[in-house]
Amino acid sequence: MQLPYYIDLLGTLVFAVSGALAASDKNMYKDIFGVTFTSFVTAVGGGTLRDMILGVRPTWVVDGNYLIAITIGVVFAITFKYYIIKYRRTFFLFDTIGIALYTVVGVQKSLEHGVAPLAAIIMGMFSAVMGGVIRDTLINEIPLIFKKEIYATACLSGAAIFVGLKLLGVDDNINSFVSVFVIILIRVISVKYQLTLPKSR
Amino acid sequence: MQLPYYIDLLGTLVFAVSGALAASDKNMYKDIFGVTFTSFVTAVGGGTLRDMILGVRPTWVVDGNYLIAITIGVVFAITFKYYIIKYRRTFFLFDTIGIALYTVVGVQKSLEHGVAPLAAIIMGMFSAVMGGVIRDTLINEIPLIFKKEIYATACLSGAAIFVGLKLLGVDDNINSFVSVFVIILIRVISVKYQLTLPKSR
Amino acid sequence: MQLPYYIDLLGTLVFAVSGALAASDKNMYKDIFGVTFTSFVTAVGGGTLRDMILGVRPTWVVDGNYLIAITIGVVFAITFKYYIIKYRRTFFLFDTIGIALYTVVGVQKSLEHGVAPLAAIIMGMFSAVMGGVIRDTLINEIPLIFKKEIYATACLSGAAIFVGLKLLGVDDNINSFVSVFVIILIRVISVKYQLTLPKSR
Secondary structure (H helix, E strand, O other), X not given: OOOOHHHHHHXXXXXXXXXXXXXXXXXXXXXHHHHHHHHHHHHHHHHHHHHHHHOOOOHHHHXXXXXXXXXXXXXXXXXXXXXXXXXXXXXXXXXXXHHHHHHHHHHHHHHHOOOOHHHHHHXXXXXXXXXXXXXXXXXXXXXXXXXXXXXXXXXXXXXXXXXXXXXXXXXXXXXXXXXXHHHHHHHHHHHHOOOOOOEOO | OOOOHHHHHHHHHHHHHXXXXXXXXXXXXXXXXXXXXXXXXXXXXXXXXXXXHHOOOOHHHHOOHHHHHHHHHHHHHHHOHXXXXXXXXXXXXXXXXXXXXXXXXXXXHHHHOXXXXXXXXXXXXXXXXXXXXXXXXXXOOOOHHHOOOOOHHHHHHHHHHHHHHHHOOOOHHHHHHHHHHHHHHHHHHHHHOOOOOOEOX | OOOOHHHHHHHHHHHHHHHHHHHHOOHHHOEHHHHHHHHHHHHXXXXXXXXHHHOOOOHHHHOOHHXXXXXXXXXXXXXXXXXXXXXXXXXXXXXXXHHHHHHHHHHHHHHHOOOOHHHHHHHHHHHHHHHHHHHHHHOOOOXXXXXXXXXXXXXXXXXXXXHHHHHOOOOHHHHHHHHHHHHHHHHHHHHHOXXXXXXXX
16 A cells, blocks of 8 residues: 555644644643644654654655645644544544554555564554654653553554565555554554553563 | 854854753763763754754764864863853853854755755754754753743744745845844844743633 | 674663663553563664664664564563562673673774764764663653763773774774773773762862
8 A cells, every 4th residue: 555645644634733732731832833843743753763764865854745734733733622622532533543554654665665574563663653752752751652551562563464464475455454454443442441561570 | 155164163062062051050960971961962963863864974973073162162161161151141142143053054954955945944943953952851851942932933933034035046145144143133032022922722 | 893793682682681671660661562662772772873873774674683682682571570680790791791892883883984083982882872861761761871970981981992993003803802891891890989970060
């Protein structure tokens, strides 16, 4: 699956909304710059880190449309903040679809650039979650991925399935669909039943 | 404007002084290593991040003079700490000139490397402020750019003006001069009148 | 000295153990994902940052064995946690050998890629300590290098000696041996006699 351009832009916008909401929850970052900066980092951080490791130029650097998508996301988040919070279930679904798509796109891009299969799994997860990790680090919080226990793990699972099926010769379109579906499924089930990972002693 | 080499070095030195002072204010980082490390990160962090995104090698990696400038900055900051604090207005002006120059240099370098105009504005701001952001994150503080409200915003404004005038065909030298001047002006006025940005609800 | 492949893998494993222990000490990161993620960042963070600055692809991205080494390190750390804590002196020695090897490998790799001698010293230190710094930043702690006072400084000293002897034309194998030895010596002596660096006023 070549992620259609407009879906990629939509994913960026969704992440931007999520970042803007996270910032506007905290007094410290309530001004327009703080909200926008945090939103931007959330939306492009993961992909940028992946691309810096791969040695390719991040998409947002060469295509101004990504920054426009982020701007729309920020304006949307500030304007409709109370509605978004009211419909947080819908928003949760958006975020989940977002990380699922980003993961699979990240794995594919990594494999295309000659990354080892095991490493590609990590790069896929990075694409989806590191934007949020960088955001949380900047605003001096424990990164959410350490608290939402089955979040990054869902991405890792989906990424592993993608790499596995790819090695088995499964068609990329079918593979992408299955992997994205698995990530969404794991995430939804883990939230619904409040599943957690086993602890180290 | 090709930023003259010695001005770039002077900017690095000024940022190094600023970083060393920030570190030596906190007991935890008072030893020579902590002060030097923090100083180094402040001085080269923004430009290094920009260059990693652009895919070019940071200047300090290939030219040892930048590290010498930083060393001089650290020694200067430790030796004359009380004088610098006494003349903080002068120092504020230095820092302001520093971020203005770094912003414009960052925008130019980005445009030369084929970055989209909108993205170049962000890259310019990054060059100027991300060193301080990385420093603050390392010493476990809320990044100053979220507190000094019209700081990064001044850089963004100047960068936007540079890109705008560039697209209008204005000569680079005049353009640089105007953009640098605007950044300094916005910063000075916002501090003098304690202006802040509007808040999200 | 071309660091033998299996020693490099062993170093990665040792750093992974160290990262896993750091995470499992904190309740927040006790689940398997948190421990593994923290372990991974500790093990590859420094080298990855160095390679991103150099513009080369990190080894773990192209060679899956590094991730296997990290996995073994995590399983080992979780399984034998109490024994490792009991024999912390042995573990301390491992960590010290680890940072010494990483520093010298980092300096060499940097010099081979045309980095200026002064900058190569910093890149060597980065290779050894930045994994821990990134780990500490992510888990919202003051980076250990600011508290363990003669840690990064030992790496800097060894790196400086390597660069100095290299410029004097000393054979790489002898040079590596001497530099690694000096780092270990400084670190061991500073811990034994609780030496600290001078403070800024």
